[in-house]
Amino acid sequence: QVTLKESGPGILQPSQTLSLTCTFSGFSLSTYGMGVGWIRQPSGKGLEWLANIWWDDDKYYNPSLKNRLTISKDTSNNQAFLKITNVDTADTATYYCARIEGILRIISWFAYWGQGTLVTVSS
Amino acid sequence: DTVLTQSPALAVSPGERVTISCKASESVSTRMHWYQQKPGQQPKLLIYKASNLASGVPARFSGSGSGTDFTLTIDPVEADDTATYFCQQSWNGDTFGAGTKLELK
Numbered sequence: 001q002v003t004l005k006e007s008g009p010g011i012l013q014p015s016q017t018l019s020l021t022c023t024f025s026g027f028s029l030s031t032y033g034m035g036v037g038w039i040r041q042p043s044g045k046g047l048e049w050l051a052n053i054w055w056d057d058d059k060y061y062n063p064s065l066k067n068r069l070t071i072s073k074d075t076s077n078n079q080a081f082l083k084i085t086n087v088d089t090a091d092t093a094t095y096y097c098a099r100i101e102g103i104l105r106i107i108s109w110f111a112y113w114g115q116g117t118l119v120t121v122s123s
Numbered sequence: 124d125t126v127l128t129q130s131p132a133l134a135v136s137p138g139e140r141v142t143i144s145c146k147a148s149e150s151v152s153t154r155m156h157w158y159q160q161k162p163g164q165q166p167k168l169l170i171y172k173a174s175n176l177a178s179g180v181p182a183r184f185s186g187s188g189s190g191t192d193f194t195l196t197i198d199p200v201e202a203d204d205t206a207t208y209f210c211q212q213s214w215n216g217d218t219f220g221a222g223t224k225l226e227l228k
Contacts, residue, residue, distance in 0.1 A: 039166075039219075046219055047166065048219070049211075049216070049217035062216065062217075096166070101171070102171075102213070107154045107213055109156040110156075110166070110211070111168050111171075111177070112168075114165065116165055
């Protein structure tokens with residue numbers, strides 16, 4: 001059974017760095033073809049893809065946020081991470097991690113999602 | 124960026140057939156996927172690669188299309204289908220449509 005769970009600080013101040021953790025089970029990010037992505041959703045709004053990381057440590061970022069994002073993984077502990085630097089109120093959202101399925105990086109979709117973690121940026 | 128355009132909202136009666144559209148700003152082949160999100164819940168995969176039903180999803184749901192025009196069909200609609208439906212393309216990075224809110228009359 002595949003499960004994912006996000007964790008984060010809850011609230012942080014503008015200009016700080018947001019650190020998010022995705023702890024998962026039912027698969028390994030060291031397995032060929034596996035990937036995990038991060039997606040966020042401001043309250044009442046749509047979904048915004050942020051970044052993907054693959055089993056071979058290949059990484060892809062949303063071009064509009066690339067300079068602020070860093071995705072990484074710890075395969076030993078079944079975790080993936082996302083850091084967002086210099087946050088402001090526009091980064092307030094629910095952040096989801098999801099397991100990617102598909103044909104390697106050629107075509108992929110988000111098959112399993114965590115429940116999300118709400119992050120509020122406020123002074 | 125590949126922009127996905129969805130109608131904002133639809134209202135249908137239970138038992139009817141509903142089609143939800145998603146138009147891409149450029150061809151994405153069949154790299155289009157659909158998700159259902161109910162209030163307070165995470166998104167759930169419904170359809171992948173334009174027309175493939177995800178595991179455990181009722182056969183009332185179906186997807187079609189290729190290139191720039193895609194459709195998610197629910198037939199017949201049930202009360203439990205009240206949700207927002209998002210399309211996602213994976214041809215050029217990953218982007219989502221703004222979502223279509225489905226309400227039942």
